[in-house]
Amino acid sequence: MAAQRKIPTPSDDEQRAGADLEDLVGYNLKRAYVIVSADFRRTLGMDGFGPRVFSALSLVVQYPNITQSELARMLGIERSGLVAIIDELEGRKLLKRIPVPRDRRVQALIPTDEGRAAYARARDAVRAHEAALLSDLTAEERETLLTLLRKIRQTED
Amino acid sequence: MAAQRKIPTPSDDEQRAGADLEDLVGYNLKRAYVIVSADFRRTLGMDGFGPRVFSALSLVVQYPNITQSELARMLGIERSGLVAIIDELEGRKLLKRIPVPRDRRVQALIPTDEGRAAYARARDAVRAHEAALLSDLTAEERETLLTLLRKIRQTED
Numbered sequence: 001m002a003a004q005r006k007i008p009t010p011s012d013d014e015q016r017a018g019a020d021l022e023d024l025v026g027y028n029l030k031r032a033y034v035i036v037s038a039d040f041r042r043t044l045g046m047d048g049f050g051p052r053v054f055s056a057l058s059l060v061v062q063y064p065n066i067t068q069s070e071l072a073r074m075l076g077i078e079r080s081g082l083v084a085i086i087d088e089l090e091g092r093k094l095l096k097r098i099p100v101p102r103d104r105r106v107q108a109l110i111p112t113d114e115g116r117a118a119y120a121r122a123r124d125a126v127r128a129h130e131a132a133l134l135s136d137l138t139a140e141e142r143e144t145l146l147t148l149l150r151k152i153r154q155t156e157d
Numbered sequence: 158m159a160a161q162r163k164i165p166t167p168s169d170d171e172q173r174a175g176a177d178l179e180d181l182v183g184y185n186l187k188r189a190y191v192i193v194s195a196d197f198r199r200t201l202g203m204d205g206f207g208p209r210v211f212s213a214l215s216l217v218v219q220y221p222n223i224t225q226s227e228l229a230r231m232l233g234i235e236r237s238g239l240v241a242i243i244d245e246l247e248g249r250k251l252l253k254r255i256p257v258p259r260d261r262r263v264q265a266l267i268p269t270d271e272g273r274a275a276y277a278r279a280r281d282a283v284r285a286h287e288a289a290l291l292s293d294l295t296a297e298e299r300e301t302l303l304t305l306l307r308k309i310r311q312t313e314d
Contacts, residue, residue, distance in 0.1 A: 025306075051183060134182060136308055136311070148301065153185070153192060154293070156192050
């Protein structure tokens with residue numbers, strides 16, 4: 001066990017560094033996401049849905065017949081990173097890979113009935129988890145936050 | 158190469174799923190962070206500073222004599238995950254591990270002069286990168302975003 005020590009008081013010069021970090025949008029985004037995703041994992045841990053698996057299933061339910069390339073692009077992740085997620089969802093019989101007519105190299109993804117039902121349950125649980133976790137934010141603050149985060153996302157387009 | 162296919166139009170039932178995802182704070186936090194951190198990596202890639210290495214160095218500069226346990230807690234990461242980061246910073250001679258009086262099991266971290274200078278350069282580059290990336294946000298929107306993200310971070314305390 002580490003000894004109990006007080007963190008030393010920073011000098012004036014040094015104080016700027018901590019202020020810098022706290023004033024960076026990227027640092028605050030990361031810290032906030034770590035908290036929300038840890039709570040997400042606690043909520044959906046029983047069902048074995050990590051945030052990425054949940055997001056992938058959500059889009060397959062919304063866009064049946066989506067290809068893996070399209071899904072990777074919509075999720076903003078590498079196609080190679082998606083394969084393990086799709087393998088997992090297929091292994092759990094929550095979606096199926098089906099051939100695409102006219103291009104045998106491409107497979108499309110469709111949710112199973114079980115996948116749709118599992119997604120609906122997970123979605124309700126995630127909504128409840130965010131409502132509880134973010135109860136310090138008013139409805140208006142939550143909307144403002146979403147609007148500003150979407151504005152950052154638009155810089156990518 | 159994948160065939161060019163239009164993503165199928167979702168049915169009314171299915172449309173809810175995508176709306177659900179877009180309305181989740183966690184999903185939007187992650188997508189926004191991915192964009193900001195990718196830009197961060199492009200900015201500091203030359204110097205070989207990832208976001209976590211940068212954050213760790215920032216706190217060592219601000220709190221010389223901080224222990225690894227204290228640093229892990231302030232960064233909100235596991236102590237085990239921090240060791241590789243500290244090894245890297247020490248290997249690059251940006252910080253030093255020194256013994257803590259009265260507890261030989263604990264080592265404290267202090268920045269080298271080179272570490273302080275490297276941090277100051279990196280900090281200026283990160284500030285410039287965020288200002289450019291987030292130029293669509295007004296100064297007021299940026300402050301509002303930081304305030305709301307900090308509010309989420311407070312739920313952890």
